[in-house]
Amino acid sequence: MKFDNILSEINGFGRFQIQLVLIQILARITLPCHFMLNNFMAAVPAHHCNVSALDDGHFFGNLTPSEKLVVGVPAEQDRTLSSCQMFSQPQYQRLSESNSSEEASTVQCRNGWVYDNSTFRSTLATEWDLVCSRKGMNKATATVFFIGVMCGAPLFGYLSDRFGRRPLLLVSYVTSMTFALLSAFSPTYIIFFIMRFFTGMSLAGISIISIVLNVEWFSIEHRTFSGIIISLDWTIGNWLLVGFAYGINEWRRLILMVTAPLILSIFTWRWLPESARWLLAKGRTEEAHHYIMECAKTNNRTGCMATITPLTLVESAQTETADRKYTFVDLFRTRNIRTLAICSGVVWFGVAFTYYGISLNITGFGLNPYLTQFIFAIIEMPMKIGVYFFLEKIGRRPGEVGALLLTGLCLFINIFVAKDQWVTRTVIAVLGKAMSEAAFTIMFLYTTELYPTVVRQNGLGYTSFLARLGVSISPLIMLLEDVWHLLPPAVYCAVAVGSGLVASLLPETLNTRLPEFIEDIEKPR
Numbered sequence: 001m002k003f004d005n006i007l008s009e010i011n012g013f014g015r016f017q018i019q020l021v022l023i024q025i026l027a028r029i030t031l032p033c034h035f036m037l038n039n040f041m042a043a044v045p046a047h048h049c050n051v052s053a054l055d056d057g058h059f060f061g062n063l064t065p066s067e068k069l070v071v072g073v074p075a076e077q078d079r080t081l082s083s084c085q086m087f088s089q090p091q092y093q094r095l096s097e098s099n100s101s102e103e104a105s106t107v108q109c110r111n112g113w114v115y116d117n118s119t120f121r122s123t124l125a126t127e128w129d130l131v132c133s134r135k136g137m138n139k140a141t142a143t144v145f146f147i148g149v150m151c152g153a154p155l156f157g158y159l160s161d162r163f164g165r166r167p168l169l170l171v172s173y174v175t176s177m178t179f180a181l182l183s184a185f186s187p188t189y190i191i192f193f194i195m196r197f198f199t200g201m202s203l204a205g206i207s208i209i210s211i212v213l214n215v216e217w218f219s220i221e222h223r224t225f226s227g228i229i230i231s232l233d234w235t236i237g238n239w240l241l242v243g244f245a246y247g248i249n250e251w252r253r254l255i256l257m258v259t260a261p262l263i264l265s266i267f268t269w270r271w272l273p274e275s276a277r278w279l280l281a282k283g284r285t286e287e288a289h290h291y292i293m294e295c296a297k298t299n300n301r302t303g304c305m306a307t308i309t310p311l312t313l314v315e316s317a318q319t320e321t322a323d324r325k326y327t328f329v330d331l332f333r334t335r336n337i338r339t340l341a342i343c344s345g346v347v348w349f350g351v352a353f354t355y356y357g358i359s360l361n362i363t364g365f366g367l368n369p370y371l372t373q374f375i376f377a378i379i380e381m382p383m384k385i386g387v388y389f390f391l392e393k394i395g396r397r398p399g400e401v402g403a404l405l406l407t408g409l410c411l412f413i414n415i416f417v418a419k420d421q422w423v424t425r426t427v428i429a430v431l432g433k434a435m436s437e438a439a440f441t442i443m444f445l446y447t448t449e450l451y452p453t454v455v456r457q458n459g460l461g462y463t464s465f466l467a468r469l470g471v472s473i474s475p476l477i478m479l480l481e482d483v484w485h486l487l488p489p490a491v492y493c494a495v496a497v498g499s500g501l502v503a504s505l506l507p508e509t510l511n512t513r514l515p516e517f518i519e520d521i522e523k524p525r
Contacts, residue, residue, distance in 0.1 A: 003277050004220055004513050006308055010292060012219020014299030016273075017226070020217055023272055024210045025233050027173060027265040031207055032237035033244070033258035034180070034199065035149075036359060038142040038475075039373055040245040041254060044125045044135070046116040048073050049086035049109035070094050074106055084109060084132035108133070119369070121249040128189045137189070142475040144193055146356075148200025149207070150468030154328065156205035157461015161326060161454070165213045166274040172205025173269060177262040184255040204468070208460045215448040216277040216456075217295070220513060227445025228388045235384065238377035246370050281453045281516055285313040326455045328462055336522050340450055341462065343505045347400065348463040350499020351443050353470030354407055355436040357477060357492040358429065375426070376433045383434040387441055395510040396446045397503065403439035404500030407432050411493035415486055436496075449509035453516045470495075 004012075051072030063071065071090045073081045085106040115126045125131055130138035160168040179202055183195035211230055218226035241258065248254045273295070279288035289310045296302050331341040359376065390399050410432030417425050451459030480487040515521045 002513065003280055003516070006292060006313075007217075007219040009304040009308065010296040010301045011299040012217070013222040013225070014295075014301075016295040016298035017214075017217055017222075019271070019298070020273065021214060021226070021229055023268050024214070024230070024265075025236070026261040026268065027169075027206050028210055028230065028233035029237035029240060030176070030258055030261050031203060032234045033241045034145075034203055035356075036238065036241055036373070037255070037258065038145070039359075039369065040120070040123070040241075041251040042124045042130075042138050042141050043120050043369060044131055044138065045118075045120050045123070047083055047113045047126075047131055048081040049084070050111040050114050051086055052111055054087065054090045067095060074104070082106075083113075086110065123251050124189075124192075127251070130189075136479065139475045139479065141193065141196060143472045145196045145200040146468045146471040146474075148197040148202075149204045150200075150465050150472055152201030152204030153208055153464030153468060154458075154461040155201070157208055157457040157459070157464065158327065160205070160209050160212075161278075161457040164274055165209050165216075165278060165457070166269075166272055168205055169209050169213070169272065170266070170269050172202055172209065173262055173265050175202035176206060177259055177266070178202075180255060180259040180262075184252045184259070200468075204464060208457065208464050211444055212448055212456055212460060213272075213275055215445070216275045216453070216514070217273070220511060223449065223514075224388060224391045224445065224510075227448070228384055228391075228441065231384060231441045231444065232381070235377065235380040238373075238380065242370055242374045242377060245373075277453050277514070277516075280313060285310045289313055326458060328458055330455050330518060331459060331462055334518060334522055337452075337455075337518055340506070340521065341459070343502055344447060344450060344459075344463050345466040346502045347404075347499050347506070348443060348447070348467040349470040350404065350495045350502070351436070351439045351470075352467035353474050354404075354411070354492050354496040354499075355440050356471045356474045357488075358407075358411075358433050358436055372426070375430055379430050379434045380437050383438055384441055387438050391442065391445070391510070395508050396442060396449070397506055397508045400439060400442045400446060400503045400506070401500050403435050403442060404496050404503060407435040407439060408493045408496035408500065410435060411489050411496060415489050415493070446506070446509065449512070449514060450506065450521075451515070452518050452520055453514065455518065 048069065049072070051068050054068075054072045069081060071087070071092055071094050073086050076082055086109055088105045088107045091104050109132065112129060113131060117126075120126070124141060125138050128137075156168055156172060159171075176199060179195050179198040183192055183199055186192035186195055211227070214226050214230050215223055244257045245254060248257055273291045274287065276288040276291040276295070279285070279291070289308070292308060292313075293302075293305060296305050296308075330337070332338045387399065410428050414425055414428045414432070417428065419425065447460055447463055448456060474492075477488045477491055480491070
């Protein structure tokens with residue numbers, strides 16, 4: 001008896017499955033909070049040079065603050081104060097409209113910066129002056145976090161396939177909370193930088209293990225629902241992040257607030273079940289039977305357990321392969337799974353690259369950053385409802401291909417929309433964000449259905465590694481605007497379209513059984 005048949009007998013969509021999803025909400029809502037934290041934690045408010053270094057002891061001390069800026073800071077072409085330049089000497093003649101100081105010599109800021117604290121009280125940029133020549137260090141805080149996620153994904157994927165979903169989730173909860181708290185109390189930029197790497201590495205475990213544990217406990221006809229319902233945790237987390245960031249407005253306290261749910265997650269972990277599907281694949285039939293019995297009791301289907309015994313589970317587990325240790329090498333050992341690994345890896349890179357390219361750049365739309373983030377978050381709920389019905393009726397492959405191509409189209413259109421037309425730019429950007437979110441949601445579910453149980457976490461860890469590689473590079477692409485201001489959106493557009501075309505090479509998984517072993521996907525479908 002296949003495990004999918006067992007799930008159908010004991011109800012693959014009952015109280016047991018709902019409890020499983022609800023228990024994990026507390027941990028999963030911290031994911032978007034940390035993944036999008038740089039939008040607020042690393043925000044760069046308006047700033048200009050501290051001109052107190054220009055005090056020559058004559059007239060400067062008698063000037064008003066606004067007059068000091070006139071004689072001390074040059075103006076840009078749009079008449080705003082320069083962010084990174086100051087005059088080498090006070091230009092008193094600028095106080096007279098009849099005089100010009102176009103040729104006055106300028107230098108880099110000598111005595112730090114003065115920041116506008118009206119929107120952000122404290123950020124990484126204001127605390128460690130990560131602006132102007134050091135702005136790359138500010139961008140690097142997002143990059144190092146996602147490099148941590150990139151390293152953590154294959155690590156937790158391998159370990160959870162080796163030792164189980166449940167124990168590795170606890171490890172991820174504890175380490176994520178520990179490193180996040182240490183980053184909030186970091187006394188220097190270097191220590192913070194290192195702690196963010198390990199925070200990202202630890203959170204990767206929650207990201208990839210939780211969705212696999214859910215999908216492996218849902219029956220075939222409810223797998224789409226399980227993939228969509230768990231992705232709503234991301235939406236809820238995004239909403240909470242906007243509220244937390246607006247109310248707290250100080251980066252250290254913000255980290256503490258978005259990490260707090262993990263404390264409760266550690267206590268609720270005791271009620272999480274192990275994946276019976278994984279236990280069967282490993283030949284641990286007695287433990288699998290225990291959890292299947294728990295599921296049957298919770299779903300009021302104990303009458304069905306008369307025919308489901310450890311002996312019948314042994315027959316379904318194909319124990320001759322249970323003792324084999326699977327690694328990432330197995331993802332490339334045979335033809336079909338090798339093609340699957342290459343194509344899914346390319347698609348994941350493109351999905352994550354474009355999603356975070358849009359999500360981590362919420363300026364430039366003429367709106368308050370809190371409002372922009374809120375609009376980006378609020379569009380996710382109706383989009384995911386639409387995705388659910390699309391996946392149920394049409395399928396995963398056309399959904400993924402269409403979402404990526406439409407994301408590329410929105411990015412392409414916005415290249416030609418002037419920045420002063422902020423309403424049009426915002427509408428197109430929100431549509432692009434919705435399509436990229438759809439691609440992300442579909443791909444998480446799609447990947448869990450494509451890979452066999454024995455290497456499912458390895459497969460998700462490998463694809464998450466490539467996805468986070470894309471995310472790590474994504475924030476740095478914005479630095480290319482110094483070369484050509486249209487280059488970043490052009491790169492995001494090209495990657496979205498290219499990965500959408502590669503997605504068309506993946507097999508369809510709608511209403512198919514989850515493969516248990518690599519041999520299952522090597523057979524003709």
